[in-house]
Amino acid sequence: MNFTLRQLQVLTAVARHGSFTRAAQDLGMTQSAVSTSVRHLEAELGLPLFDRDTRNVRATETGRDLAARVGGLLDDLDNVLENARSTALRRRGRVRIAAVPTAVTRLLPPCCAECRGRYPEIDLRIAEMAAEDVAAVVLGGHADLGVLNEGPQDLAPLTATPLGNDIFCLVCPQGHPLARKRTPTWRDLDGQDxxxxxxxxxxxxxxDGVLRDQGVRVRPVQEMSRPEAVCALVAAGMGIAVLPELAAPTAADRVLVTRRLSEPEAFRRMVLVHTPGRPLEGPVALVAEVLARRGA
Incomplete structure (x- = not known):
């Protein structure tokens, strides 16, 4: 049998209204088109679906049963299509992320790659800034999500999701005596430039808090605001450094060595923040799920 979706809609509309004219008005069709659709259905089935006279149109028993069953199927189809539309809308749109530099260079790239592969219609926009600025732009509504480390900035007005601990590491030239230690301790830093x-x-x-608690005295020779500048000076032989792992050189570096510091294992907490008061929705929720899963 060969039925179109429109013909099935006509069947249910005529059965519901008991009139070709009102069914045509409901569907935005002409009365003759409605009559033609009904005749086609009846010809395909080989059975009358409606009894007609000059004033009334009444569904036959077969017509009533068929219209009821088809009506349920059409409702199910509408629900399926609406769910599909909703899913498509959830995966489309712009998501603004404010992040500290170390998150941009190490934490976000794999998350961005996954989002681009899974949700190609989401437009990710990333802005790099200091931690206190990340909190401010998220709270002000200028970014949907923020990635930063806990610190002196006030995160109380924001909803925060932990992204894991960023452990502090020793960074030194490969020829430095401490480079030979697999697990250097904070006390090993005593007296170092x-x-x-x-x-x-x-x-x-x-x-400074860990050094003070461990009774370790070091000789500061330079102070830099950016981890990249710290690493450049360490590579030049100016001394050693302590950096969070996300900011430290990777194993691929041919000049510097990175070792996690122990006794104690100190770290900074990385968090994902957003404005409080309402749940995340749409593309923002999808991106936040990827960040939370990969950052944990």
Whole structure:
């Protein structure tokens, strides 16, 4: 049998209204087109679906039963199509992410690659900035999500999801005596020349706290605001450094060595933040799920 979706819609509309004219008005069709559709259905089935006289159109028993069953199928089809439309809309749109530099260079790239592969219609826009600025732009509504490390900035007004711990590491030239230690301790840093992060950074405050608690004295020789500048000076032989792992050189570096520091294993917490008060929806929720899963 050869039925079109439109013909089935005509069947249910005529049965519901009991009139070709009102069914035509409901469907935005002409009365003659409705009559033609009904005749085609009846010819295909070999059975009358409606009893007609000059004033009334009444569904036969077969017509009533068929219209009821077809009506349920059409409702199911509408639900399926609506769900498909909703899913498509959830996967389309722009998502603005504000992130600290170390997150942009190490944490976000694999997340962006997964989002691009799974959700190609999501337009990711990433802005790099300091941690305190990340919190401010998210709270101000200028970014949908923020990725930053916990620190002196106030995160209380925001909803935060943990992304894991970024462990502090020793960074030194490959020829340095500490490079031979697989698990150097904080006490191994005692008396060393150190290229430090700027005293105004949240990371520096954490590093100074551990050194103080362990009774370790170092000789600061330089202070830099960017981890890249710290690494450049360490590579030039100015001293050693302590950096969070996301900011430290990778194993592919041919000049510098990175070793996690132990006793204690100190770290900074990375978090994903968004404005509070309402659940994440649409493409923002999809991107946040990828970030939370990969960052954990």
């Amino acid at each position: 150190m290229v430090m992060l700027d005293a105004r950074t949240g990371n520096r405050a954490l590093i």
